[in-house]
Amino acid sequence: MNLPEGVVMRRTGDGRAAPSTDLSAYQEVRPGDLVMNQLGKPHGALGVSGFHGIISPAYFIAELSDRIHPRFAHHLLRTRLYISEYERRGKFMPPSQFDISWDQFREIDLALxxxxxxxxxxxxxxxxxxxxxxxxxxxxxxxxxxxxxxxxxxxxxxxxxxxxxxxxxxxxxxxxxxTIPSHWGSPWLGANHTTQLGKMLSASVASGPEQYPYVKNTNVQWDRFDLTDLPTMTFDASDRVRCNLDEGDLLVCEGGEVGRAAVWPGAPKDVFFQKAIHRVRPVSEAEPRYTMYCLWAAANMNVFAVEGNQATIVHLTGEKLREHRFPxxxxxxxxxxxxxxxxxxxxxxxxxxxxxxxxxxxxxxxxxxxxxxxxxxxxxxxxxx
Known part of the structure; x- marks a missing residue:
């Protein structure tokens, strides 16, 4: 189910989790059937199907009567007027979803x-x-x-x-x-930088004393940080020395979108970083933003992705990161x-x-x-x- 388009055929490699191998509970959908996701975000994920196939049991399927033109129903039931009604009748599911039952849905009056x-x-x-x-x-x-x-x-x-x-x-x-210009070098990253992984998260440090905010993988985007609602964990005195952040430090993702990086702006203060992130700090003549752009170029060339294989999750270890050569x-x-x-x-x-x-x-x-x-x-x- 796709909100802008309605019911669409599922495509391989669309970024969603693979469907269950057991399809026995799946429902048959025919062209002209109304399909609705009872747990929506927003609660307008519904539409009239143009396909014959199967769909998850999480959806309602309704056969429309002769009094309702399928495409009219498709447009009508996806307006904000009706979405507001689904939300009014449904049960709020934090942070932003609504669960509506079939009995509640079928009682809604239609202006036809x-x-x-x-x-x-x-x-x-x-x-x-x-x-x-x-x-x-x-x-x-x-x-x-x-x-x-x-x-x-x-x-x-x-x-x-x-x-x-x-x-x-x-x-x-x-x-x-x-090739590169003849006066350029191609040193290992470790020749001009130190690298340091952050602190590992665990249940004990998540609820222990000396709580400080920290940057996790998802907070680091290309050339920017999303620092809203930073989590906290224990950072004792030695942790704070090892995992401190100075203005100009380059933070590099160790997993996820491997190599994604941004330069720390120096604020807010007393913020540290998790183990899923490398702190890359210049020790000689190095412009951190230039290093970030080198990582950007390498990531677009799938340099880091090819270091893993389909059976393993790719991680950029500190040793591998230091050994990478850049122009x-x-x-x-x-x-x-x-x-x-x-x-x-x-x-x-x-x-x-x-x-x-x-x-x-x-x-x-x-x-x-x-x-x-x-x-x-x-x-x-x-x-x-």
């Missing part, structure tokens, strides 16, 4: 015009929402292309193609990079690369922000159009007033 009017409204909305959805798809594709453009610029910058001009080049010992220009050039990339990304982020606002406005327009049409507030071509 004559069948021929339903069909006309459904035809109109199918055409208009398809047009809006096509615009949204194009804008989302533009956002994806801008992201690909940034990735390409990062790779070009750390390979010396943007700032080194026509400088002679040499072959490198870096497996994912052919290494002089400090002044590192800073120039960072300046160039930061400026370029700021422009792209501005464009992405504008496109995102346009997508939000189109989605609002789509919802308002559907609501106006199914409630009779909008004059539909071919329908008598």
């Amino acid at each position: 015009p004559p069948p021929e009017v339903q069909r006309a409204i459904a035809d109109y909305l199918d055409a208009e929402t398809a047009r809006i959805d096509a615009l949204i798809t194009k804008k989302r594709r533009m956002i994806d292309l801008l992201g690909e453009q940034v990735d390409a610029q990062v790779f070009a910058a750390v390979s010396g193609s943007l700032t080194a001009g026509s400088t002679p080049r040499k072959h490198t010992q870096i497996p994912w990079l052919d 290494w220009p002089p400090l002044a050039e590192q800073r120039e690369i960072v300046r160039h990339l930061d400026q370029s990304r700021a422009k792209v982020e501005g464009m992405v922000e504008r496109l995102t606002k346009q997508i939000d406005l189109l989605a609002e327009r789509r919802q308002a159009l559907i609501t106006a049409a199914v409630t009779g507030e909008l004059e539909i071509p071919g329908v008598a007033a």
Whole structure:
């Protein structure tokens, strides 16, 4: 079930957990059936199926009567008016879900015009929402292309193609990079940095004394931190020395999206870090943000992913991280690369922000159009007033 589209065929590799191998409790769905997820987030995950297949027992399936045109029902029951009714009748499930029973759902009154009017409204909305959805798809594709453009610029910058001009080049010992400017090096990361894993979380330290906030893997995003609602655990005096964070420290994810990194801004104070994160600290001439961009380029080349296999979860150990080689220009050039990339990304982020606002406005327009049409507030071509 997909909220914008309704009922869609499940695709392999869509990021969701694999379905149960026991499908005996699954239900049959036919074209024209109304399908609803009784535990929704938001509680508008429903739609009329265009497919014949099976679905999890967590869903309601209803065969619509002849008085209800399937596509009209699809649009009507997904409006905010009806979603609010599901939430009013359902049971709140923290943090943001609602559980509604079949008996509660079936008691909801439907405002239905004559069948021929339903069909006309459904035809109109199918055409208009398809047009809006096509615009949204194009804008989302533009956002994806801008992201690909940034990735390409990062790779070009750390390979010396943007700032080194026509400088002679040499072959490198870096497996994912052919050549670099001849005056650059390719040292191990450990030659210019120290690395330190954070403290391991356990039940005892989660509830022990000397509680301090800490950064976990999910708090570290590319070039930024999400520091809302940081968890806490025990950090005694020795822990606080070992796991302290200084401005300019580079925090690198050891698992999850391996290699994802951001530079610590220096605040808030008295925040430490969990074992799932490496602290990478310069010990010689190194610009932390340049190192972050090197990790960015390497991650996009799947450098860290290939170090595991399908039978194991990939982890970037401290030893492996220190042994990774990266293209290494002089400090002044590192800073120039960072300046160039930061400026370029700021422009792209501005464009992405504008496109995102346009997508939000189109989605609002789509919802308002559907609501106006199914409630009779909008004059539909071919329908008598």
